[in-house]
Amino acid sequence: MTELIKAKVSELLANQTADRVLGWKKGEFFYDETPAVFQAEELDDLVYDGFSAPNLSKYLIKESKKEGKVIALLKPCDTYSFNQLIMEHRINRDNVYVVGVPCRGNLDINKIREKGIKGIQSIKEQGDELIIETIYGTKTLPREEVILDRCLCCKGSQHMVADEVIESGEPAWEAKADRFEMVTKLENMTSDERFAFWRGELSKCIRCNACRNVCPACSCLQCVFDDPASKVQAKSNADDFEENMFHIIRAFHVAGRCTDCGECSRVCPQGIPLHLLNRKFIKDIDTFYGEYQAGADIEAKGPLTEFNKDDVEPSIVKERGGK
Amino acid sequence: MSLNEETKKEYKPLIVAFCCNWCSYAGADLAGSSRLTYPTDVKIIRVPCSCRVNPLFVLRAFQRGADGVIIAGCHPGDCHYTSGNYFARRRMTLLFSMLDYLGIERERTRVEWISAAEGVKFSTTMNEFAKTIHELGENKKLRDLRCEE
Numbered sequence: 001m002t003e004l005i006k007a008k009v010s011e012l013l014a015n016q017t018a019d020r021v022l023g024w025k026k027g028e029f030f031y032d033e034t035p036a037v038f039q040a041e042e043l044d045d046l047v048y049d050g051f052s053a054p055n056l057s058k059y060l061i062k063e064s065k066k067e068g069k070v071i072a073l074l075k076p077c078d079t080y081s082f083n084q085l086i087m088e089h090r091i092n093r094d095n096v097y098v099v100g101v102p103c104r105g106n107l108d109i110n111k112i113r114e115k116g117i118k119g120i121q122s123i124k125e126q127g128d129e130l131i132i133e134t135i136y137g138t139k140t141l142p143r144e145e146v147i148l149d150r151c152l153c154c155k156g157s158q159h160m161v162a163d164e165v166i167e168s169g170e171p172a173w174e175a176k177a178d179r180f181e182m183v184t185k186l187e188n189m190t191s192d193e194r195f196a197f198w199r200g201e202l203s204k205c206i207r208c209n210a211c212r213n214v215c216p217a218c219s220c221l222q223c224v225f226d227d228p229a230s231k232v233q234a235k236s237n238a239d240d241f242e243e244n245m246f247h248i249i250r251a252f253h254v255a256g257r258c259t260d261c262g263e264c265s266r267v268c269p270q271g272i273p274l275h276l277l278n279r280k281f282i283k284d285i286d287t288f289y290g291e292y293q294a295g296a297d298i299e300a301k302g303p304l305t306e307f308n309k310d311d312v313e314p315s316i317v318k319e320r321g322g323k
Numbered sequence: 324m325s326l327n328e329e330t331k332k333e334y335k336p337l338i339v340a341f342c343c344n345w346c347s348y349a350g351a352d353l354a355g356s357s358r359l360t361y362p363t364d365v366k367i368i369r370v371p372c373s374c375r376v377n378p379l380f381v382l383r384a385f386q387r388g389a390d391g392v393i394i395a396g397c398h399p400g401d402c403h404y405t406s407g408n409y410f411a412r413r414r415m416t417l418l419f420s421m422l423d424y425l426g427i428e429r430e431r432t433r434v435e436w437i438s439a440a441e442g443v444k445f446s447t448t449m450n451e452f453a454k455t456i457h458e459l460g461e462n463k464k465l466r467d468l469r470c471e472e
Contacts, residue, residue: 186424195426195464224379241467245382248421252378255417280424284417304417307409309399314416314434317423 001168002048005101008166009071013040018069018097022059024052030122031109035059037070048073050107050125053148055263057081057091058216064092072096075103079160080259080295081216086161087298088257090219100162104143105151105173112146144176150262150275153179160296179260183279202243204270211264211274217254217294224249251277256285256304259295288312336390336456338365340449341380343373345403346438347395353442361449364456365393372396373434374407378418381432385465391431391456395445398436408436427464430455 009021025036025045033051055078063070074082079100085091112120112132119135130141157172159165186194212218212225225246251258251274260282264274285292285303289311292303342348348369354361370376373396384392394415396408415434423429435448 191423191426191428193426194424198425239467241386241465244425244465245379245386248382248425249379251421252418277421277424280421281417284420288416289413304410304413307406307413309409311409311412312416314412314419316416317419317429317432 001102002046004166004168005048005073005099006043006046008099008164009046009073010040010043012071012097012099013043018071020068021046021071021073022056022063023073024048024054024056031107031120037063048101050104050123050130050143051109053106053266055081055214055216055261057085058214058219060096061085061090061219064095066095069095069097072098073101074098074159074162075101076157076159077103077155077259077261079162080155080293081261082295083160083298084257084259084295085216085219087295087302088219098159098162098164100159100165102157102166102168102170103173104170105154106148107143107146108148111148112141115141115146117141147173147176148262148266150266152177153260155260155293161298179279180283182273182276183283186276186280198244199240201272202247203240204272205243205247206270207243207246208269210267210269212250214263214267215250215254216259216261216263217257218250220253224253247274247277251281254278255281256292256302257294258282259293288316334457334460336364336453336461337388338362338391338393338449338453338456339384339389340365340367341370341373341376341392341394342367342437343375343396343403343408344369344371346397346401346436347373347445349439350395350437350441350445353439354445355442357442359442359446361446362453364453365449372402372404372407372411374404374411374414376411376415378414381418382465385427385431385462386467387470388462388466390459390462391433391452393433393435393448393452395435395437395448398438401438422465427462428459430459431462 012018021038023036023038023046024033026047027034031051033047035054035056038046056072056074057078060072086093117132117134117139120132121135122133124131128143130143132139132141154173154175186197258278260278262275268274289303342351351367373394376394381392396411397403399408402408419432422432433452437445437448
């Protein structure tokens with residue numbers, strides 16, 4: 001796959017379609033791939049495999065404002081975020097050449113480790129199998145068992161926007177789980193149980209801001225949480241209220257714009273299931289105001305920027321029943 | 324224990340009411356001039372429009388010790404700014420649903436449409452809401468301990 005992409009990209013660079021590429025390169029370890037910009041002569045470092053998880057669309061905000069055109073490699077789910085950013089006029093579309101890359105679901109290194117595989121040196125993908133080279137010898141695992149959680153609720157293998165799509169010929173990855181399953185489970189708990197669940201999760205927060213920094217919807221030039229006068233930073237992990245407030249407000253600010261890309265939960269060093277907050281908003285928007293997928297259609301209006309005269313009343317929260 | 328100390332310990336809820344300038348605040352005025360009573364636990368904050376209420380305001384109110392928050396605005400369709408309360412309605416529905424999801428009792432938050440002519444509705448709504456909050460007791464889940472004296 002990497003070779004296929006490299007060939008395509010060097011062809012595009014050679015015919016002057018663009019002058020650089022935004023893609024992934026290996027980080028400190030082979031499994032923590034990071035976004036990087038490549039010139040034509042640096043293409044050797046470009047990789048694309050199951051660990052190419054970072055959503056590159058956010059990096060295009062800066063990259064598209066520079067001179068010249070940039071090739072952006074986007075997975076199907078990244079294109080939703082790309083569209084959303086186009087809707088918000090954050091990306092200069094003229095400076096971006098989108099190359100859609102196929103995706104078979106990202107891999108979760110922690111799930112591989114949980115299988116008891118230690119001393120991993122490299123991982124090769126061969127069809128539906130993973131060939132894992134460890135210092136103790138070679139092991140194989142079915143790919144399906146170690147897929148990143150967010151990819152279990154895949155939005156599909158269609159690119160929402162692309163100037164060109166690279167076909168791999170491999171079967172597309174399909175969703176295996178209902179994305180609202182956990183949200184519904186939480187909704188059916190009593191309010192005290194829910195409170196205990198969220199206190200347990202949110203109290204792990206160390207306010208590293210990784211979720212905010214990685215989120216394609218969190219692209220404000222000035223963030224409320226960066227205001228030194230609010231002293232939010234200083235208060236951050238001293239008090240449980242701040243943890244609650246940070247996450248409620250962050251989720252609210254991206255409500256209706258969150259494409260459910262799942263980057264927040266992926267990057268959280270404490271493993272807080274932050275996507276459950278976003279999915280609650282998505283679920284509510286779907287039930288109250290009709291199905292809406294942010295980033296699927298650039299012409300659509302966001303659910304919080306429009307209204308209907310016969311919208312449900314806020315008392316629905318009480319009337320809906322439940323515990 | 325003296326009688327004085329006993330009364331001090333009696334639970335007095337703190338209710339924050341965000342009232343829109345054009346309808347609900349005038350409704351409160353009418354309630355006053357018509358000599359209708361509403362509990363002293365209710366503290367009114369006047370806002371230009373119900374859609375001026377940022378979700379952060381609601382959280383801040385809880386942080387500083389509010390036991391209940393009520394947002395009162397013009398009836399849908401009667402907004403002084405044409406459509407402000409329609410947006411507020413969507414926002415507050417989602418915010419309150421989220422607070423409920425996080426385990427904050429859903430009775431602590433409320434949105435009510437009160438026009439300038441509805442002094443009676445203002446008084447009954449506030450009495451009703453204060454009663455609910457009184458029954459629920461203190462808000463312990465969303466409160467910043469550093470804000471206590």
